[in-house]
Amino acid sequence: MSESTVPNIVIRRLPLYARELGLLEAEGCAYISSKELGHRLDVTPAQIRKDLSYFGRFGRQGRGYDVGDLRQRLRRILGLDGRVQRMVLVGVGQLGRAVLDYAGFPMQGFHVVRAFDSDPEVIGRVIADVQVDDVADLPGYLERQPVALAIVTVPAAAARSVVETLVAGGVNAILSYAPIATAVPDGVHLRQIDPVMELQSMAYYIRQGELNHTAEVEPGG
Amino acid sequence: MSESTVPNIVIRRLPLYARELGLLEAEGCAYISSKELGHRLDVTPAQIRKDLSYFGRFGRQGRGYDVGDLRQRLRRILGLDGRVQRMVLVGVGQLGRAVLDYAGFPMQGFHVVRAFDSDPEVIGRVIADVQVDDVADLPGYLERQPVALAIVTVPAAAARSVVETLVAGGVNAILSYAPIATAVPDGVHLRQIDPVMELQSMAYYIRQGELNHTAEVEPGG
DNA sequence: TAGATTGTTAATCGATTAACAATC
DNA sequence: TAGATTGTTAATCGATTAACAATC
Numbered sequence: 001m002s003e004s005t006v007p008n009i010v011i012r013r014l015p016l017y018a019r020e021l022g023l024l025e026a027e028g029c030a031y032i033s034s035k036e037l038g039h040r041l042d043v044t045p046a047q048i049r050k051d052l053s054y055f056g057r058f059g060r061q062g063r064g065y066d067v068g069d070l071r072q073r074l075r076r077i078l079g080l081d082g083r084v085q086r087m088v089l090v091g092v093g094q095l096g097r098a099v100l101d102y103a104g105f106p107m108q109g110f111h112v113v114r115a116f117d118s119d120p121e122v123i124g125r126v127i128a129d130v131q132v133d134d135v136a137d138l139p140g141y142l143e144r145q146p147v148a149l150a151i152v153t154v155p156a157a158a159a160r161s162v163v164e165t166l167v168a169g170g171v172n173a174i175l176s177y178a179p180i181a182t183a184v185p186d187g188v189h190l191r192q193i194d195p196v197m198e199l200q201s202m203a204y205y206i207r208q209g210e211l212n213h214t215a216e217v218e219p220g221g
Numbered sequence: 222m223s224e225s226t227v228p229n230i231v232i233r234r235l236p237l238y239a240r241e242l243g244l245l246e247a248e249g250c251a252y253i254s255s256k257e258l259g260h261r262l263d264v265t266p267a268q269i270r271k272d273l274s275y276f277g278r279f280g281r282q283g284r285g286y287d288v289g290d291l292r293q294r295l296r297r298i299l300g301l302d303g304r305v306q307r308m309v310l311v312g313v314g315q316l317g318r319a320v321l322d323y324a325g326f327p328m329q330g331f332h333v334v335r336a337f338d339s340d341p342e343v344i345g346r347v348i349a350d351v352q353v354d355d356v357a358d359l360p361g362y363l364e365r366q367p368v369a370l371a372i373v374t375v376p377a378a379a380a381r382s383v384v385e386t387l388v389a390g391g392v393n394a395i396l397s398y399a400p401i402a403t404a405v406p407d408g409v410h411l412r413q414i415d416p417v418m419e420l421q422s423m424a425y426y427i428r429q430g431e432l433n434h435t436a437e438v439e440p441g442g
Numbered sequence: 443t444a445g446a447t448t449g450t451t452a453a454t455c456g457a458t459t460a461a462c463a464a465t466c
Numbered sequence: 467t468a469g470a471t472t473g474t475t476a477a478t479c480g481a482t483t484a485a486c487a488a489t490c
Contacts, residue, residue: 007481015421020402033447041402045447046483053449061448062490078421079428085420098319099416104400108417148427149420172430173423175416179325181241181262189426191419195320195396196329198412199306199370200236200299202394205410206369207300209393228457254471266471267459274473282472283466 021071033064091154092117100128142169152176242292254285312375313338321349363390373397
């Protein structure tokens with residue numbers, strides 16, 4: 001309960017810290033200061049120390065942080081220590097297959113235990129070691145095998161109903177690649193990945209750059 | 222210059238508004254209020270009006286916003302009106318291919334004009350209508366054909382050097398799928414997509430949910 | 443010990459929201 | 467006109483940063 005007051009934005013930075021600590025560990029670095037870690041991540045040292053302070057004391061004055069220890073502790077805080085995260089995936093089109101094939105998920109302990117689709121062509125097949133079932137069987141599956149995490153890779157038109165089914169089935173964290181706004185009840189976490197929106201917002205700055213450049217070249221404009 | 226003072230977080234919401242307005246247009250909706258739009262996007266009406274106010278006045282009191290008009294104006298602000306955004310893609314592995322095949326990019330006007338890789342197996346091939354060149358030729362290509370946007374889908378170990386090359390070649394907006402911190406100079410925009418980090422931060426809340434549940438079931442814990 | 447760096451508090455900064463006059 | 471909703475200002479809220487005593 002007390003930890004539920006940690007700002008969401010802090011929680012979202014913890015994996016960033018943990019990831020960098022993993023790299024540092026691989027580099028053979030035993031200790032690191034908030035200053036150096038912040039430099040590597042383009043984050044202020046004060047922010048790192050403040051973020052960590054929500055969870056306890058992890059460093060040594062004059063020395064910094066034990067790289068391996070802090071990484072372990074962050075992973076424990078995130079609930080990633082020594083456990084496999086089971087996920088279902090809905091939507092086995094091109095994108096869904098790329099997700100199933102992506103090695104980064106299992107490498108970090110996230111395993112797709114079952115996939116679902118509505119296309120008879122793929123139902124019944126096994127793709128990247130994952131069995132594909134009829135999406136109509138999704139509610140039944142979730143009842144028999146509760147899962148907390150889901151990845152949604154269906155077309156936008158299908159996403160809302162899929163998310164509803166997942167939520168009804170007890171899934172409380174969903175990563176959606178569908179480019180459509182989707183409401184979820186309190187207590188359910190939905191993250192959306194939309195590369196097109198990222199590009200569109202960057203386009204603004206590209207255009208600004210062009211305008212400035214034009215202004216320099218043609219001061220009268 | 223004056224517009225460069227618009228907060229980045231506002232710029233990042235504009236594509237969200239534009240996207241929803243596109244859906245509303247498709248639904249045949251002619252006018253919408255900030256209240257209704259906010260409801261659909263889970264954003265407060267005040268925030269929408271405030272965001273828009275950075276760019277001018279777009280609505281009518283008592284009526285709301287003309288859906289098509291506002292969408293057009295937002296697209297113009299973002300620099301998306303009637304122009305194709307040319308991009309290069311670096312890294313034609315599984316993920317790179319999925320990006321090349323993804324219809325959402327061209328549908329929104331973002332076209333990969335050339336891809337690059339270091340693997341002799343793919344260099345010279347044409348994938349999804351895009352020619353794949355040797356990444357060693359990337360600097361030369363950018364010199365001949367300046368491009369503002371790039372997508373990076375190489376392994377983490379290669380990402381830093383690729384980003385450096387892109388920046389040196391004049392690219393000022395990069396969308397990277399590589400899970401590694403990468404510094405870029407001022408004026409260059411780098412966005413990273415890391416689904417694993419999203420899952421990791423959601424894992425925190427899954428665990429919190431479990432802890433709460435345990436606490437309810439076993440009040441003594 | 444001297445130097446470095448933490449953890450934490452208070453100050454600052456910036457973003458969100460509430461409120462309301464203007465007006466369609 | 468009455469009702470609705472904008473655009474904008476001021477108030478609130480929350481996150482970041484600076485500063486520093488504590489201490490390794």
